[in-house]
Amino acid sequence: MRKILIPTDFSENAMNAIRYAVDLFKYEICEFYFMNAYRDDIYAQTQDFTQDNIDRISANISKKSEELLGNIKSHFRNKLSNPKHTYFIKPSDNLLMDETNRIVDEENIDLIVMGTKGKANNKKITFGSNTLQVLKYVTCPVLAIPENYKYSSLKHILFPTDYMVPYKRRELKLLCELAYPFNAIIDMLYISKSNTMSLRQKDNKAFIEKEFCKNNINFKIENSNHITNSIFKAIKENKTDMLVMINTKHSFLENIVFQSTIDKLSLNLDIPFLALQNITRA
Known part of the structure; x- marks a missing residue:
């Protein structure tokens, strides 16, 4: 059985990477872990750093993260049903690098799949900052999927x-x-x-x-x-x-x-x- 971690920021690039991974491993027994680490999203929305503001924003973002991950899980489990595949969601109030490393170690992940870019989608660069961090620092193979790349059988x-x-x-x-x-x-x-x-x-x-x-x-x-x-x-x-x-x-x-x-x-x-x-x- 293969264990695959897919970090997502819910961008189209990230969704495209999920679709590619599910198609690529359609013949294998796999566990897919859809992960969203949202600590940076909390900091980005908090202007007045009071404890009440942080708690309220954290709760809202946490709820949204779990809902969106749940939607992704339901889509691939129900609409693209593959009996060889099992799906798990991992919402986390953590930084991307810390949470990625934690799950890789905890679940003994075989492969990380992610888009080459996220929401920022800068056309002038090959890899976005998050993808580059994972490539450089996470001790696990990483498969990066370019924007809009459509799955086809490997030849x-x-x-x-x-x-x-x-x-x-x-x-x-x-x-x-x-x-x-x-x-x-x-x-x-x-x-x-x-x-x-x-x-x-x-x-x-x-x-x-x-x-x-x-x-x-x-x-x-x-x-x-x-x-x-x-x-x-x-x-x-x-x-x-x-x-x-x-x-x-x-x-x-x-x-x-x-x-x-x-x-x-x-x-x-x-x-x-x-x-x-x-x-x-x-």
Whole structure:
């Protein structure tokens, strides 16, 4: 059974991410946790910080959060009934990061799914501030769904790597099982100035090959110094449906996403993006 956490601010972007996740995992037994952390909403509406004001606003926002989450649960449970899926709601007077981490640990979550942007929906950036925080700091794989991206069966998955980090079996299993029902092709793209690999890289590559034994996998080499350009080239040439990257220190993802402010990024994705967090979990 797979456990999936979906934070929502009730924006259309967030709802689109929920729809995508429910469709993507339609063949699997899953528990979906719809979560709304509304502490920031309370602060945003409180101008005169008296205890009475905070209590009143908190109660109103709490009630609204629970009602909206309940509506989402009812919609997917009743109108899009799938006997393999079970739904839970998690309204919380907490900050997004704190509540996300708490639920990930408490429920042993396998995957977080969320929209790339929320209510603010700034057209000039790839990831909204909330999504970026989750990508950077939550110790769980994150699948980010772009605005208005419509679900289609996975056919081609791109996984750029330098083979320098040891991969976690749990997270490679997640990708393996995600691709398998669709018979999707996984392209392992090694971007480097040289075709040669160290012993460490060869061992890590062999580990991937073993873990992906049930999948269609291609090992490719791109001789280049330009990581982002090579990634976009591969996405376009292969009509890629999902980009997968490892989030760990000194990885491609860290170099691309976290080295500068998000509004300066050249990585403007219009396909789902799966960030595997290279950390040890039970």
